[in-house]
Amino acid sequence: MSSTKQRDDRRAAWWFLAPVLTGFAVFYGYPAIRGAWYSVTDYTMLNTPAFVGADNYDKLVHDSQFWRSLLVTIWYVVLNIGSQTVLALLVAALMHRLTRSVLLRATLLLPWLVPNVTVGLLWMWLLDTNLGFVNHLLTALGVGPVGFLTDATLAMPSIAAINTWAYTGYTALLLYAGMLQIPQYLYEGASIDGAGEWRMFRSITLPLLRPILALVLVVSLIGSFQIFDTIAVTTQGDPAGATRVLYYFIYQQAFSYFQMGYASAAAVFLALILGILTAVQLRLLRASTSDLT
Amino acid sequence: MRKLFGWAVLGIIVVATVFPFWWMIRTALTPAADLLTDNAGLLPREPTLINFERVLGLTSEAEARAAGGSGAHIDFARYILNSIIYCTLIATFQTLFCAMAGYAFARLRFPGRDLMFAVIISALMVPPIFTLLPNFVLVKDLGLINTMAGMVAPTLLMTPFAVFFLRQFFLSLPRDVEEAAILDGNGPWGIFWRIALPMSRGPLITIGLTTIVWAWKDFLWPLLVGRGEDNRLVTVALGVFLQQSPNTQPDWTGLMAASTLSVVPVAILLIFMGKRLVQSLNFTGSK
Numbered sequence: 001m002s003s004t005k006q007r008d009d010r011r012a013a014w015w016f017l018a019p020v021l022t023g024f025a026v027f028y029g030y031p032a033i034r035g036a037w038y039s040v041t042d043y044t045m046l047n048t049p050a051f052v053g054a055d056n057y058d059k060l061v062h063d064s065q066f067w068r069s070l071l072v073t074i075w076y077v078v079l080n081i082g083s084q085t086v087l088a089l090l091v092a093a094l095m096h097r098l099t100r101s102v103l104l105r106a107t108l109l110l111p112w113l114v115p116n117v118t119v120g121l122l123w124m125w126l127l128d129t130n131l132g133f134v135n136h137l138l139t140a141l142g143v144g145p146v147g148f149l150t151d152a153t154l155a156m157p158s159i160a161a162i163n164t165w166a167y168t169g170y171t172a173l174l175l176y177a178g179m180l181q182i183p184q185y186l187y188e189g190a191s192i193d194g195a196g197e198w199r200m201f202r203s204i205t206l207p208l209l210r211p212i213l214a215l216v217l218v219v220s221l222i223g224s225f226q227i228f229d230t231i232a233v234t235t236q237g238d239p240a241g242a243t244r245v246l247y248y249f250i251y252q253q254a255f256s257y258f259q260m261g262y263a264s265a266a267a268v269f270l271a272l273i274l275g276i277l278t279a280v281q282l283r284l285l286r287a288s289t290s291d292l293t
Numbered sequence: 294m295r296k297l298f299g300w301a302v303l304g305i306i307v308v309a310t311v312f313p314f315w316w317m318i319r320t321a322l323t324p325a326a327d328l329l330t331d332n333a334g335l336l337p338r339e340p341t342l343i344n345f346e347r348v349l350g351l352t353s354e355a356e357a358r359a360a361g362g363s364g365a366h367i368d369f370a371r372y373i374l375n376s377i378i379y380c381t382l383i384a385t386f387q388t389l390f391c392a393m394a395g396y397a398f399a400r401l402r403f404p405g406r407d408l409m410f411a412v413i414i415s416a417l418m419v420p421p422i423f424t425l426l427p428n429f430v431l432v433k434d435l436g437l438i439n440t441m442a443g444m445v446a447p448t449l450l451m452t453p454f455a456v457f458f459l460r461q462f463f464l465s466l467p468r469d470v471e472e473a474a475i476l477d478g479n480g481p482w483g484i485f486w487r488i489a490l491p492m493s494r495g496p497l498i499t500i501g502l503t504t505i506v507w508a509w510k511d512f513l514w515p516l517l518v519g520r521g522e523d524n525r526l527v528t529v530a531l532g533v534f535l536q537q538s539p540n541t542q543p544d545w546t547g548l549m550a551a552s553t554l555s556v557v558p559v560a561i562l563l564i565f566m567g568k569r570l571v572q573s574l575n576f577t578g579s580k
Contacts, residue, residue: 104303270422
């Protein structure tokens with residue numbers, strides 16, 4: 001009985017898995033191997049790739065543009081994750097203590113539903129130096145027009161702010177969902193003991209939210225490291241490389257200069273960062289899961 | 294009092310969330326010639342639909358030029374339709390195929406199952422840009438540049454996350470119903486179609502909706518593979534439109550009209566599926 005069942009399963013399993021295994025092999029497995037191979041060749045999309053050993057990696061380590069793009073990326077991640085997480089926590093905590101409104105949640109989700117390209121265009125217009133709404137406001141207040149996206153020091157913080165606008169609602173809803181799992185009686189008890197809102201947030205909400213917070217941080221960090229669309233639309237890496245993040249660096253090497261081999265080496269590097277990040281954070285996450293019981 | 298303060302903060306956040314959209318629509322309704330003088334009020338002094346008409350390709354080239362356009366051919370009705378086709382294809386097939394695989398990994402017994410699953414999951418750690426370059430070369434070699442087939446190919450069959458997510462769900466389904474179905478003489482296919490799928494409407498909608506939103510926002514891949522007019526998606530078209538700006542000053546009224554159009558379908562989705570979407574975040578966030 002059990003042996004016939006097993007044989008049946010085996011045949012059925014191949015049919016169940018055929019599309020996914022095909023997709024995985026052709027568009028994940030094979031290109032991953034091919035990408036690693038490109039990274040040790042001089043491939044330009046026009047030639048037959050020839051093996052060049054560690055040349056691309058050697059060049060990468062000595063490329064000041066590459067290191068700058070790494071620094072720029074980290075700067076972006078710090079600004080974006082910092083502001084986004086704090087704001088999202090605030091919004092989530094307020095909603096948690098004040099309302100369950102679906103309308104409010106849907107409204108906060110809207111910027112996340114919109115393509116990043118649209119978000120980029122929208123803010124490029126709002127922040128436009130001559131005609132943008134924000135600069136009208138600033139001029140009316142007596143502060144001269146500010147080149148938010150054209151000034152080398154302001155460009156990256158401006159882009160971080162734009163993406164904070166786009167993703168805070170989404171992040172807040174994830175955190176809010178986590179907060180809903182915290183038993184209500186804890187707050188009632190603390191309230192009877194005379195604890196204020198800030199104290200309850202610090203000693204009930206935050207510790208019990210930690211597993212979810214860690215998970216949300218992983219997702220945001222990994223997303224943040226891969227920022228591309230907003231920059232491709234607004235600054236295209238300018239002014240003078242101030243917003244040329246890693247993803248954009250790789251994109252330019254591959255599709256503007258056709259340095260496929262070199263771009264792949266940089267992609268391997270980025271993949272390593274993200275891989276390590278994912279692994280470390282997943283471990284942290286597993287370690288703190290016990291808090292929620 | 295403290296509550297009032299909390300509501301005030303939420304109120305500010307809601308205004309900050311909604312106002313940019315309002316300004317987008319407001320600009321789209323403003324005649325391009327008025328942009329310099331009419332930029333303070335919440336409503337344009339002389340609202341016009343000409344910007345929408347010209348980005349939808351409803352005006353002649355001369356009319357579009359007179360209204361501030363570059364004169365290049367633009368048809369956002371077409372691009373939106375392309376995006377809808379793109380989203381529908383990917384969401385439908387990816388959800389179905391990943392549900393089949395998720396079910397097999399959760400319920401069927403066959404050699405190599407756990408190893409295969411582990412290999413697929415490890416792909417979660419590989420950033421898209423790593424496979425993007427070789428995938429581009431592959432699609433180019435297959436002659437699929439500027440075709441819908443080339444655009445949907447890498448995501449039509451699967452994503453590791455969808456397989457992972459749906460397997461998790463199938464693992465949590467109670468087994469007794471399925472066992473009863475086996476006694477009734479159902480094979481794996483029968484159980485999957487008649488029992489497992491109908492019981493998984495929630496997670497399937499979650500994955501489907503998430504995929505639709507993701508596909509609607511997708512930019513880099515369709516930019517590389519589908520720049521041609523015939524299959525151009527909304528996101529790619531917006532980028533091309535921005536680059537077509539003839540002068541130093543972009544065609545803002547036209548761009549905002551096109552941006553508004555790119556928001557309409559997701560706004561409709563939010564109106565009809567808002568509750569589901571909001572709940573689906575809960576689901577993905579906590580599991």
